[in-house]
């Protein structure tokens with residue numbers, strides 16, 4: 087790893103550790119190994135959003151050319167959000183792409199991702215299915231996001247109707263995550279989800 | 286100028302040039318030519334050095350009249366699509382706005398002054414004070430970091446649009462600033478190459494020839510027109526508007542749809558690209574090795590059409606039936622499945638003809654090459670001069686031109702709405718097709734065909750071609766694409 091990249095990451099690591107956001111529990115940064123090329127970030131779901139109460143893990147890969155190229159970041163925790171792929175966790179965020187600047191730091195990036203959870207950009211979607219639900223049925227979107235936060239990120243809202251429907255599909259032999267994706271995709275219409283799963 | 290310097294004749298290229306245009310002068314003659322040739326488009330074919338000169342003239346003009354460095358002039362010209370006069374006018378009205386819009390200056394002045402530089406925000410080092418530099422925005426970084434930043438950007442192919450390293454700062458690094466931080470000669474060269482490519486792409490009058498490894502650049506002299514350009518280097522025919530192979534009478538949007546469709550449906554269409562067919566009379570297997578679709582079975586001497594396998598004799602007057610697709614009149618009442626099958630059938634009808642003419646063009650390319658060497662042999666053997674055999678060469682060139690247009694009539698017809706206009710189009714298309722096959726037949730047997738007969742056939746085919754283009758080439762549609 088290039089000298090400047092390692093040096094920067096070490097400094098940024100310290101910066102995050104000292105920050106008030108870490109003190110307040112909003113973000114966290116951990117080393118995955120000792121090479122400084124891979125880190126794990128954690129962000130708390132922002133208040134007054136369907137992600138409130140959830141803890142979301144992020145995979146952070148630092149390229150050789152850092153900070154002249156952006157870090158590669160994706161969600162490890164499954165999340166229902168228009169700008170995050172519900173399949174791969176890939177994030178659509180301008181500062182991780184063409185709006186990256188060498189002077190940006192991991193702290194700002196983590197805070198930007200957290201801000202994205204508060205204010206989705208449905209016109210620049212990463213996940214077309216989620217974005218469509220966000221636009222067409224915001225109420226159902228919020229419930230679905232809350233449900234995913236509960237199941238995958240340890241959020242507090244247990245939505246029994248949704249759990250029951252997932253259980254119905256589990257009883258039919260469908261794998262749990264697959265069942266949840268199908269139901270979420272088809273606006274929790276059990277019949278259509280089943281049809282899609284068995285067609 | 287001649288791309289065929291290995292040839293022993295000299296006036297061929299000039300002749301062809303005369304016919305298809307490309308001279309820089311816009312005299313009465315060229316204006317007249319646009320009347321007789323519906324595809325006539327005023328353009329020139331330039332070498333890299335000529336384009337560099339052209340761009341430098343704009344840069345110099347702007348740099349002199351605004352009293353800015355050539356590097357800054359480049360940034361502005363790139364932003365304003367090389368319209369120097371437009372920039373000068375706007376600059377007189379509101380200089381700051383022009384500089385901000387070109388991203389030479391920041392919209393909001395930077396607060397961080399030179400006094401606040403402690404450590405470089407990128408590398409966290411504290412280098413000596415003279416090792417810092419900043420763009421017009423005043424964001425100071427150490428020179429090592431600027432160098433790394435530029436290297437990474439250049440390696441990724443970025444040139445004109447390299448930005449400042451500060452967060453949310455969109456100020457662009459001008460050429461002189463970049464070069465002062467990039468000492469490596471290979472990297473400097475790479476940067477300047479990318480920059481040049483980018484300049485040509487951003488210039489509405491210029492377009493690279495899309496031919497593989499071709500270095501020529503087209504310059505359009507007018508805004509409207511069918512925008513057909515022929516490369517002096519690789520002879521490729523290109524549409525200046527969209528960069529696809531020239532596609533008259535089909536317009537840019539339609540040809541894009543058609544080519545995408547062909548790529549998507551390549552699997553389905555594969556089975557028809559067979560090179561062999563059975564003679565419809567004696568069933569012997571025949572391989573097609575010439576471009577002509579008028580086939581004669583070597584075994585039974587039966588004359589038939591390669592495309593529809595019908596009797597050739599019936600093609601003279603009723604070729605209409607071969608090129609035209611007959612839609613099922615009861616289609617609307619049919620099931621969805623039947624409709625899908627019908628849609629595929631329709632597509633395959635047009636695709637097969639499109640593909641077949643493309644293949645014929647390739648095969649006729651071979652005929653052309655053979656003819657060239659045969660004429661050379663004749664001339665060497667003292668059987669006349671190149672001028673005596675010029676007509677043979679011209680006939681093969683004309684055949685290529687006609688078949689090229691014919692190939693591009695098929696996507697046009699495919700997307701045309703059923704109605705009297707389509708009927709007229711398909712009638713003319715059939716007429717053209719018939720005359721082209723007659724010409725092809727005669728060109729393949731050129732040395733034994735009577736010269737007057739051949740020239741007469743050339744005349745007829747070209748007339749059919751220009752008539753069709755005059756009636757159906759929509760000049761306005763052709764220019765409504767990216768390069769205007």
Ligand SMILES: [Zn+2]
Pocket residue numbers: 405406407408409410426427428429430431
């Ligand atoms: Zn630095």
Ligand SMILES: [Zn+2]
Pocket residue numbers: 420422423424449450451454455456
């Ligand atoms: Zn700046």
Ligand SMILES: [Zn+2]
Pocket residue numbers: 494495496499500501516517518519520521
């Ligand atoms: Zn070329």
Ligand SMILES: [Zn+2]
Pocket residue numbers: 524525526527528529532536537766
């Ligand atoms: Zn075009």
Ligand SMILES: [Zn+2]
Pocket residue numbers: 564565566567568569582583584585586587
């Ligand atoms: Zn036969």
Ligand SMILES: [Zn+2]
Pocket residue numbers: 590591592593594595600607608
């Ligand atoms: Zn036929």
